[in-house]
Amino acid sequence: MDKTIATLHQAVAKIPDGATIMIGGFGGSGAPVELIHVLIDHGAKHLTVINNNAGNGHVGLAALIEQGQVDRLICSFPRSADPRVFTERYLDGRITLDIVPQGTLAERIRAGGAGIPAFYTPTGFGTTLAEGKQIEEFDGRHYVRERWLKADFALIKAECADPHGNLTYRRAARNFNPIMATAATTTLVQTSHIVPLGAIDPDHVITPGIFVNHIVHVPNPAQEEDLNRQEAVYP
Amino acid sequence: MTDLSEIKLSNAQIAWRAAQDIEDGAYVNLGIGFPEMVAGFQPKGRQAIFHTENGVLNFGEAPEKGQEDWDLINAGKKAITLKPGTAFFHHADSFAMVRGGHLDVAILGAYEVAQNGDLANWSTGRGGVPAVGGAMDLVQSAKRIAVLTDHVTKKGAPKLVEKCSLPLTGVKCVTRVYTSLAVIDIDAGRFVLREKIPAISRDTLQALTGAPLHDDGPVKDLICPEDLA
Numbered sequence: 001m002d003k004t005i006a007t008l009h010q011a012v013a014k015i016p017d018g019a020t021i022m023i024g025g026f027g028g029s030g031a032p033v034e035l036i037h038v039l040i041d042h043g044a045k046h047l048t049v050i051n052n053n054a055g056n057g058h059v060g061l062a063a064l065i066e067q068g069q070v071d072r073l074i075c076s077f078p079r080s081a082d083p084r085v086f087t088e089r090y091l092d093g094r095i096t097l098d099i100v101p102q103g104t105l106a107e108r109i110r111a112g113g114a115g116i117p118a119f120y121t122p123t124g125f126g127t128t129l130a131e132g133k134q135i136e137e138f139d140g141r142h143y144v145r146e147r148w149l150k151a152d153f154a155l156i157k158a159e160c161a162d163p164h165g166n167l168t169y170r171r172a173a174r175n176f177n178p179i180m181a182t183a184a185t186t187t188l189v190q191t192s193h194i195v196p197l198g199a200i201d202p203d204h205v206i207t208p209g210i211f212v213n214h215i216v217h218v219p220n221p222a223q224e225e226d227l228n229r230q231e232a233v234y235p
Numbered sequence: 236m237t238d239l240s241e242i243k244l245s246n247a248q249i250a251w252r253a254a255q256d257i258e259d260g261a262y263v264n265l266g267i268g269f270p271e272m273v274a275g276f277q278p279k280g281r282q283a284i285f286h287t288e289n290g291v292l293n294f295g296e297a298p299e300k301g302q303e304d305w306d307l308i309n310a311g312k313k314a315i316t317l318k319p320g321t322a323f324f325h326h327a328d329s330f331a332m333v334r335g336g337h338l339d340v341a342i343l344g345a346y347e348v349a350q351n352g353d354l355a356n357w358s359t360g361r362g363g364v365p366a367v368g369g370a371m372d373l374v375q376s377a378k379r380i381a382v383l384t385d386h387v388t389k390k391g392a393p394k395l396v397e398k399c400s401l402p403l404t405g406v407k408c409v410t411r412v413y414t415s416l417a418v419i420d421i422d423a424g425r426f427v428l429r430e431k432i433p434a435i436s437r438d439t440l441q442a443l444t445g446a447p448l449h450d451d452g453p454v455k456d457l458i459c460p461e462d463l464a
Contacts, residue, residue, distance in 0.1 A: 026289040026326075027312040028305055052326075077368040080312070087364055099365050102288055103330030103372030110327040121334060122375040126353075126406035129371065171306040171323060175289050178325040206325075225305040 002163040003215050004194060008038040011188045011216050015039065015153055020048040022109065022151040022180040023061060027053055027080065028224030030173035032157035032190045033060045035216075037234050039155070040064055046071045050109070050151060052102065052176060054078030054086035057228040062086065063235070070095060074149070076102035082228065101129065104146055106179060112150040113182025113211070120145055154184035157221065158207070161191035162198075165212025166205045174206065181211045190218040239387070239443075242434040243415035248459035249383050251276040253342055253413045256381070257283045264288070264333070264373055266343040267311040270383050273342055276463070284320075286338060288369040290329045291315065292322045310369065333369065334376045341377035343370060345384045345412075347399045350446040352409045352421040354382065355401035367404075374405035386414035386443055393445035395419065395426060416440055418457055425449045430457035 005011055012035065015021070021039075025031030040063055047070050054075055055062025062085040064070055073095060078086055089095040100108065101123045111119055120143035124130045134145040156177045159170035167189065169177055181187045194217045227234075244252070250272035257263055257273070259281040265271050274285055274296075284293045287309040294309065295316035303314035332338060347355040354374055357367045374380050384394055395412065412419045417440060418430040428448040431440055433456045441448050 027308065029289065029308050029312075030306070077366045078364050079366045083364070090364055097364070099367055101367050101371040102326075102369040103333055106326035106330050107334075121372075123334065123372045125375065127371060127403045129367070169323075171304065171317075172287075172289055172291050172308055173306040174323055174325050176326045179327045223305040225303075 003165045003209070003212060004163055005214050005216055008034055008190070008216050008218070009041070011035065011214050012039045012042045014186070015042060015044045017044050018046045019044060019152040020050070022050045022154040022184055024154070024156045024175070024177035024180050025051065026172070026175040027056065028060070028228075030157050030169065030175050030177050031060050031224050032155045033222045033224055033227070034218045035155040035157075035188060035190050036060050036064055040067050040069065040235060043069070045069050048072040048074065050074045050149060050180075052076050052105065053080060054083060056080035056224060057082045057231075058085065058233040059227040060224045060234075063233070065089060065095065072096040072098070074098040074100060074105070076100055076105050099129065105149075106176065108146055108149040109176070109179045109183045112148040113179060116148060118145050118147050149183065151180070151184040152186065154180040154187045156181050156187060156189045158189050158191040160193045160195055160200060161189060161212075161215045162195055162200050162209070164197060165189065165209030165215055166200050167191070167207035167212065168200060168204055169206055178207045181207045186213045187211055188213065189215045190221065191215055192219060192221055239415070242432060243386070244432065244457075244459055245463070247272055247463040249413050249415060251459050251463055252418065252457065253381055253383055254278065256411070257281065257340060260284070261339040262286055262292075262337060264338050264341045264377065266341075266370070267368070269344055270342045271311065286329075286332060287315075288329055288333070290324050290326060292324075293318065293320045295321070330369070330372055333372045336376055336378060338373075338377040340379045340381060341373040342381045342383060343373065345382045345394060346401050347394055347396050348382055348384070348409050348412050349396055349399045350421065350426050351424045352407040353399050354380070354404045354409050355399040357404045358402040360401050370404050374408040379410050380408045382409050382412045384412065384414055386416040393443060396445035416443070419448070422451065427451045428454050430455045432457045
């Protein structure tokens with residue numbers, strides 16, 4: 001078994017218009033910038049994107065939004081150092097925003113990957129974000145019912161992958177990547193290193209290969225933060 | 236009206252005061268911005284362990300300029316550093332720590348705090364782009380929820396109120412408020428005054444507070460170091 005494919009373009013070629021896509025990362029940390037940029041080249045439109053944020057500057061997720069490819073964004077915190085691309089489109093009504101508390105977003109994704117259609121959380125009880133949702137009392141406390149989140153594709157940034165798709169991550173770039181890898185029909189991974197089977201100590205595997213469909217080698221990936229400091233614009 | 240700018244505590248002093256209440260070994264989450272200053276004022280001999288939502292426990296201070304590793308940031312997207320004992324984990328585990336009640340203290344900012352402990356800190360309700368982040372998760376689940384805030388708004392209106400007028404972040408969640416003028420507990424649906432700066436009278440403090448201040452034992456003087464960075 002070898003899940004490696006040769007080019008980024010091949011990885012995203014099957015993403016259709018209207019797809020729901022989870023994109024890993026928290027701000028720029030763990031954001032699969034190269035996969036996002038090739039998705040811009042590919043040109044799929046009317047996408048629903050699930051990410052913690054709404055992009056920063058004019059690269060990565062912000063660039064995907066700027067190209068008009070995203071109809072709907074599900075996120076917890078659509079603010080950044082330079083959120084103008086999202087903000088303008090949101091205030092114009094050109095993009096729909098579903099705001100989800102960060103822990104609820106993470107758990108909805110985890111539940112999606114784990115086959116749990118709904119769960120109860122204390123988060124949001126008594127707030128506008130719980131309106132219209134089922135409330136239940138357990139042991140004297142109130143909880144809000146939340147639904148799982150799943151996606152057609154997940155775009156993931158890993159540090160190290162073997163041919164089976166076993167993955168490790170670097171530092172805090174882990175964040176949403178391992179849970180998103182579990183919750184999509186097709187999980188696409190860009191990785192800084194591809195190593196032979198057995199080269200990742202089984203004790204150190206964070207995402208087991210069963211959750212991964214395709215791996216592309218992207219050595220020395222760009223950091224969104226560095227691109228923004230250079231005032232980069234994509235494309 | 237009293238000119239508060241002469242007598243009120245600085246943000247650093249409010250953060251210093253909050254830091255004095257953090258026990259040795261406590262697991263603590265600090266909100267983005269001004270609450271992050273608390274980490275710099277831990278009393279000698281105590282070591283709290285700081286949690287950040289994006290999946291790091293026990294991180295170190297900001298790196299020197301030019302030494303940033305952008306895979307290593309906190310929830311405010313600022314660069315942090317490793318130190319012995321740092322741990323990384325994914326977002327679902329991070330919020331299992333939060334929601335599961337494993338954090339001893341979460342310290343946040345506020346637009347309004349009500350006498351029953353309701354907190355409004357995520358939306359001014361005036362349109363614009365809503366952004367909640369992890370605040371709603373934190374306020375429902377950490378063992379103690381402390382708020383750091385100016386006692387009044389920039390226009391002088393009370394931030395401690397009978398009932399919040401802005402969209403809520405959480406209900407009956409705040410346990411203690413550290414303001415620029417006082418330390419106030421929330422107990423059984425009431426504001427209980429614990430400490431106030433000596434330069435303000437009890438009557439003036441009450442006039443600047445949107446709900447009754449109650450006593451439960453002596454009110455101490457709130458005195459902070461002057462020379463905080």
